[in-house]
Amino acid sequence: MNFMNFGAQLPGATELGLIYAVAALGVYLTFRVLDFPDLTVDGSFTTGAATGAVLISSGTPPVLAIIVAFLAGAVAGSITGLLHTKGKINGLLASILMMIALYSINLHIMDGKANVPLLGIDTIFTPLENAGFMRNSWVGSLILAAWVLLLVVVLVAFLHTRLGLSLRATGDNEQMSGSFRVSTDGQKILGLAISNGLVAVSGALMAQYNGAADITSGIGLIVIGLASVIVGQALFGQRRVWQAVLAAALGAVIYRWVLQIAMAVGLDPADLKLASAVIVVAALLLPRLSFVKNLRANRARTRQEDALADLVDATDESHPAAAMPAGAEIKGQNNA
Amino acid sequence: MLEIKNLAKTFFPGTVNERKALQGINLTLQDGDFVTVIGSNGAGKSTLLNMIGGRLRPDVGSVSIGGRNVTKIAEHKRARWVGRVFQDPMAGTAPHLSVEENLAVAMGRTRMRNLLPGVSGKDRAFFKEQLASLELGLENRLKAEVGLLSGGQRQALSLLMATMTQPEILLLDEHTAALDPQRAALVSQLTGAIVDRDKLTTLMVTHNMEQALQLGNRLIMMHEGRIILEVDGETKAGMTVKDLLGEFDKLKGGGVSDRTLLQ
Numbered sequence A: 001m002n003f004m005n006f007g008a009q010l011p012g013a014t015e016l017g018l019i020y021a022v023a024a025l026g027v028y029l030t031f032r033v034l035d036f037p038d039l040t041v042d043g044s045f046t047t048g049a050a051t052g053a054v055l056i057s058s059g060t061p062p063v064l065a066i067i068v069a070f071l072a073g074a075v076a077g078s079i080t081g082l083l084h085t086k087g088k089i090n091g092l093l094a095s096i097l098m099m100i101a102l103y104s105i106n107l108h109i110m111d112g113k114a115n116v117p118l119l120g121i122d123t124i125f126t127p128l129e130n131a132g133f134m135r136n137s138w139v140g141s142l143i144l145a146a147w148v149l150l151l152v153v154v155l156v157a158f159l160h161t162r163l164g165l166s167l168r169a170t171g172d173n174e175q176m177s178g179s180f181r182v183s184t185d186g187q188k189i190l191g192l193a194i195s196n197g198l199v200a201v202s203g204a205l206m207a208q209y210n211g212a213a214d215i216t217s218g219i220g221l222i223v224i225g226l227a228s229v230i231v232g233q234a235l236f237g238q239r240r241v242w243q244a245v246l247a248a249a250l251g252a253v254i255y256r257w258v259l260q261i262a263m264a265v266g267l268d269p270a271d272l273k274l275a276s277a278v279i280v281v282a283a284l285l286l287p288r289l290s291f292v293k294n295l296r297a298n299r300a301r302t303r304q305e306d307a308l309a310d311l312v313d314a315t316d317e318s319h320p321a322a323a324m325p326a327g328a329e330i331k332g333q334n335n336a
Numbered sequence B: 001m002l003e004i005k006n007l008a009k010t011f012f013p014g015t016v017n018e019r020k021a022l023q024g025i026n027l028t029l030q031d032g033d034f035v036t037v038i039g040s041n042g043a044g045k046s047t048l049l050n051m052i053g054g055r056l057r058p059d060v061g062s063v064s065i066g067g068r069n070v071t072k073i074a075e076h077k078r079a080r081w082v083g084r085v086f087q088d089p090m091a092g093t094a095p096h097l098s099v100e101e102n103l104a105v106a107m108g109r110t111r112m113r114n115l116l117p118g119v120s121g122k123d124r125a126f127f128k129e130q131l132a133s134l135e136l137g138l139e140n141r142l143k144a145e146v147g148l149l150s151g152g153q154r155q156a157l158s159l160l161m162a163t164m165t166q167p168e169i170l171l172l173d174e175h176t177a178a179l180d181p182q183r184a185a186l187v188s189q190l191t192g193a194i195v196d197r198d199k200l201t202t203l204m205v206t207h208n209m210e211q212a213l214q215l216g217n218r219l220i221m222m223h224e225g226r227i228i229l230e231v232d233g234e235t236k237a238g239m240t241v242k243d244l245l246g247e248f249d250k251l252k253g254g255g256v257s258d259r260t261l262l263q
Ligand SMILES: Nc1ncnc2c1ncn2[C@@H]1O[C@H](COP(=O)(O)OP(=O)(O)O)[C@@H](O)[C@H]1O
Pocket: B011, B012, B019, B020, B021, B039, B040, B041, B042, B043, B044, B045, B046, B047, B048
């Protein structure tokens, strides 16, 4: 194991993780908020990379290129949403169809080439690189982290707006949402659009970071996204919305670190995708194992007690609810 | 006002599974009418409510709410005028949203869904006042996840959410049937109080004959997709469960076997 090497690579891995964090936020929106496993992201990540790289290499300012990448991803996500809601195609299938279609579209954007290099062209990272902040220094990570944090704040704020509440309600109870005048079809399309927009931004950033857009760059992105969300939320929780969103972003960084460690102890880079899949499978199966279940039950009990504590705090001392045991339902109060 | 004209619906027409769920229903509710609906299992009561709410489309016939023909209007658009509570306490609320967030979603029935804060300070004050009227202590649990509430509390919350924005029509489909007797009585009593206070035009399906007689100013009995009995005003007020069962037997041709299905 090469620890020296590992230490030197950690800032770079963190930067990568923070770029993928943007995609993880997108995957969080579909997978957790809408409860929709969306494979479009494998295509829209590359769409973002391709759009960004092509625009920047033809002289478009990087910031503008990133905005266009967002829009391109959003269009891709909307089409998946339309296929699913209006076309009544199974969600998973609709997203696979879109992912496959995007492969051709991405090739067209890249003018038929599998790779669009950005050598010698100024990207959004060029000023940081020239200052020596990237890869060998933690300054780049700090600056990226600040931007990701800003994005987290914006996303959390959005999820607490009237529109954001409708989106969450749609994912939580679709029938109920419809009965309160939420256009659930519209919300799913909106959620898929924002999600794939974020994923495309991540792709556009990655192309600039790597100095090239590659037609294969999005392959397996869904697994990276899911791993980030699942690992992050397992570690940092997901009870509150801000907690869940932050956990997804942090999960992306931790996931990169884990892969970096795996490579430091001798994992063949060819096995990276296999390792990613194994991490996700483990994260999905682990909660179902009996001993973990017991652990959870204990934690849930504590949580209920916490909730009770909240209740007692919030309640006037003389209120009968304050004397209620944990888990008990409110009885004897129906003096209405 | 609700006007239903010649409403009919057949499931799986032309197959061995054909079910004539509704066979020409005509029903008019004046503003403030509170109609209770009883009838055996499979009589078409839920189908009728689903047609009014827009979850199902009729084969023929029309539904108008407040003079607007809404027969072809999608459920989520009709929801501006229609409030609903379902039998399943899980059906009417979003479990991972807090009490106040659920209420805010319900407020969205009559207001824009934009980028303003989902729950404003003004909303919170209004929600507290509304929740206090349930007398369940929920006004102190605005931030609690709704999934943590009991079935009775969730159903009371569903009722509040369905009525808070003063819908033109309130549809209740056996909304107390899944609750234990004590809680069913509480929700039933809340229903009477809210409908009375806000003069809501209401259609309530129930299996509980006592409840059907106790609540509302009109009663209809359905059987095999038809309305077979209508009672209102004085007649209804003077009726007992025994009278009602007698009527049912008479209309059915005397068989007692169906009687049990009514309950
Ligand atoms: N979505 C549906 N698909 C097929 N058949 C249905 C559907 N909904 C109701 N039915 C049938 O229509 C008839 C009336 O059902 P329903 O309205 O649920 O009765 P009730 O609520 O009075 O018990 C029943 O025979 C039922 O099997």
